[in-house]
Amino acid sequence: xxxxxxxxxxxxxxxxxxxxxxxxxxxxxxxxxxxxxxxxxxxxxxxxxxxxxxxxxxxxxxxxxxxxxxxxxxxxxxxxxxxxxxxxxxxxxxxxxxxxxxxxxxxxxxxxxxxxxxxxxxxxxxxxxxxxxxxxxxxxxxxxxxxxxxxxxxxxxxxxxxxxxxxxxxxxxxxxxxxxxxxxxxxxxxxxxxxxxxxxxxxxxxxxxxxxxxxxxxxxxxxxxxxxxxxxxxxxxxxxxxxxxxxxxxxxxxxxxxxxxxxxxxxxxxxxxxxxxxxxxxxxxxxxxxxxxxxxxxxxxxxxxxxxxxxxxxxxxxxxxxxxx
Numbered sequence: 289x290x291x292x293x294x295x296x297x298x299x300x301x302x303x304x305x306x307x308x309x310x311x312x313x314x315x316x317x318x319x320x321x322x323x324x325x326x327x328x329x330x331x332x333x334x335x336x337x338x339x340x341x342x343x344x345x346x347x348x349x350x351x352x353x354x355x356x357x358x359x360x361x362x363x364x365x366x367x368x369x370x371x372x373x374x375x376x377x378x379x380x381x382x383x384x385x386x387x388x389x390x391x392x393x394x395x396x397x398x399x400x401x402x403x404x405x406x407x408x409x410x411x412x413x414x415x416x417x418x419x420x421x422x423x424x425x426x427x428x429x430x431x432x433x434x435x436x437x438x439x440x441x442x443x444x445x446x447x448x449x450x451x452x453x454x455x456x457x458x459x460x461x462x463x464x465x466x467x468x469x470x471x472x473x474x475x476x477x478x479x480x481x482x483x484x485x486x487x488x489x490x491x492x493x494x495x496x497x498x499x500x501x502x503x504x505x506x507x508x509x510x511x512x513x514x515x516x517x518x519x520x521x522x523x524x525x526x527x528x529x530x531x532x533x534x535x536x537x538x539x540x541x542x543x544x545x546x547x548x549x550x551x552x553x554x555x556x557x558x559x560x561x562x563x564x565x566x567x568x569x570x571x572x573x574x575x576x577x578x579x580x581x582x583x584x585x586x587x588x589x590x591x592x593x594x595x596x597x598x599x600x601x602x603x604x605x606x607x608x609x610x611x612x613x
Contacts, residue, residue, distance in 0.1 A: 299348075299349070299350070302348045303348060306348055307345075307348060309377075309378065310341075311341065311344075311345045311348075312374040312378050313374075313378065314327070314331075314338070314341055314342065315353065315370065315371055315374045316371065316374060316375060317331065318354060318361055319363060319371055322359075322361050322362070323360055323361065324338045324339055324361070342354070349370065351364070351366045352364050352366070352367070353366060353367035353371075354367055355367075375444045375445075376444050379446050383398075383400070383445065386398045386400075390427040393427070394425065395425045395426060395427040396425040396592055397426065397427070398426075398427040398428070398429060399426055399427070399428050399429070399448050399592065399593065399596055400429050400446065400447045400448050400449075401429070401430050401431065401447070401448065401449050401450075401451065401596075402431045402432075402433060402438035402441060402442060402447045402449070402451065402452065403430055403432055403438075403450075403451050403452075404432075404433065404434060404435045404450075404452040404453055405434070405503050405504070405532045405533075405534060406453075406503065406509065406534060406555050407451050407452075407579055408552075408554040408555065408558070409534070409558055410554070410558065410607065411554075411600075411603050411604060411607055412430070414603040414606075414607075415596070415599045415600055415603045416428055416430075418602075419595075419596060419599060424592075424595055424599070426592055426596060428596075431447060433532075434452075434506075434507050434532075435452030435453050435455070435458065435507070435508070436458065438582075439452065439458065439460075439463070439582060442582060442583070442584060443462065443584070445584075448583070448587070448593055449581065449582065450581075450582040450583075451468065451579060451580075451581060451582075451600070452580060452582060453507075453508050453509065453576070453577050453579060453580065454578055454580040455508040460582070462584065462585055462586075463582050463584060463585060464582070464583050464584065464585045464587075464588060465580050465581065465582045465583075466581050467578040467579070467580050468578065468580060468581050468600060469604045469607075469608055470575055470578045470579075471553060471554060471575070471576040471578070472552070472553045472575055472576065473512075473551070473552065473553070473572045473574070473575075473576055474550065474551060474552070474553045474567050474568075475490075475548060475549075475550055475567070475568040475570055476538075476541055476548065476550075476551060476556050476565045476567055477541060477547065477548045477549075477566060477568060478542055478543070478545065478547065478564075478565060478566065479564070480545070481545065481546065481547075481548070481566075482565075482566035482567065482568045483566070485548075485568045485570075486568055486569055486570075492522045493522050495522075495525075496517060496522050496523065497525075498525070498547070499528045499544055499547045499548070500526070500527040500528060500547075500548060500549065501528065501529045501530075501537050501540045501544075501548070502527040502530055502537075502550070503530065503531065503532060504530060504531075504532050505530060508576075508577055512574070512577070513550050516550075516572070516574070528547075534551070534555055534558070534559065535563070537549055537551070537559070538558075538562065538563030538565055539563055541559070541563070541565045542563045542565050554607070581597060581600060583597075
C-alpha cells in the first residue's frame with residue numbers, strides 16, 4: 289500500500305501534467321448551476337463534453353468531486369477542498385492580469401482593498417492620495433461591504449487587505465489582524481432635534497420611538513446599538529431606513545424632523561460638515577469595536593502591501609492626534 293507521501297507525489301505529477309484552468313472553471317460552474325445540462329448551455333457545448341471533462345478531472349484526483357442526485361449536483365467533502373483551491377487559483381490569475389495592466393500603466397501593482405462602512409472617508413482619502421506618490425505607485429481598487437463578507441473575499445484572494453471592524457464572532461483563522469484605531473459612538477440628529485435632546489438626560493424609551501436610521505442589519509455596530517437599549521431595559525428601535533451609505537444616512541438625518549442615528553464620532557464629524565447634521569452632546573460609556581486591518585497570514589512579505597499598511601497607520605496617527613480627537 290502506498291504511503292501518504294507517495295500518493296501526494298503521484299497526485300502532484302498528474303495535476304502538473306494534465307490540470308488546466310478550464311478544469312478549475314468547470315468546477316466553479318458546476319457548483320454555481322448544480323446541473324451539467326445548465327453548465328453545457330452556459331459554456332455553449334454539449335452535456336457529454338462536460339461530463340467527459342468532469343470524469344477526466346475526477347480521474348486526476350482519484351475521487352468523486354460531486355455527488356449526483358435528483359436534486360442536482362453537490363460537492364463531496366473532497367470536492368469542497370478542491371473548489372476552495374480552484375477559486376483561489378483563478379482569482380490569483382485574475383489578479384496577475386490586473387497587476388500586469390497596472391504595471392504597464394506605470395504602477396508597482398494594483399491593491400484590492402475591502403472597506404467596511406463607517407471607516408473615515410478623510411482617512412481613506414489621505415491614504416489613497418499618498419499611495420499615488422512616486423515612491424509607492426500603487427493603483428488602488430476599493431470594494432465596499434460588511435466585514436464578514438469582505439473577510440471571505442480576502443480568504444479566497446479576491447482582496448489583498450480589509451479595513452473592517454473586529455468582533456468576537458468573526459472567523460479569523462489564517463488571517464493576520466491588528467487594530468488601526470478606536471471609535472466612540474455619537475448620537476446625531478437634525479439641528480432642531482439635537483438641541484431639544486440636549487436640554488436634559490436622554491429618555492431611552494422616548495428615544496426608541498424616534499425615526500432611526502442605521503447601518504446594515506446583522507453587523508457588529510447594529511448589535512452594539514441594540515445592546516445599548518437593552519441595557520436600559522428598553523426594546524431596541526426598529527429602523528425606518530437601513531443603509532451602508534453614510535452620505536445617505538447623513539442626508540436623511542439632516543432633513544428628518546424625528547430622524548436619529550448612532551454613528552462613530554469621526555463619521556459624525558464628517559456628516560456635520562457635509563450634511564449639516566448635529567451631534568447630541570451625550571457621552572456613551574462604551575466604545576465601538578476597533579477598526580482593524582485584516583490580511584492573510586501567508587501574505588505578510590509583500591512590500592507594497594506593507595507600504596499601504598504603513599500609510600494607513602501614518603494617516604490614522606495624524607488624525608487621532610488632530611484637534612477634536
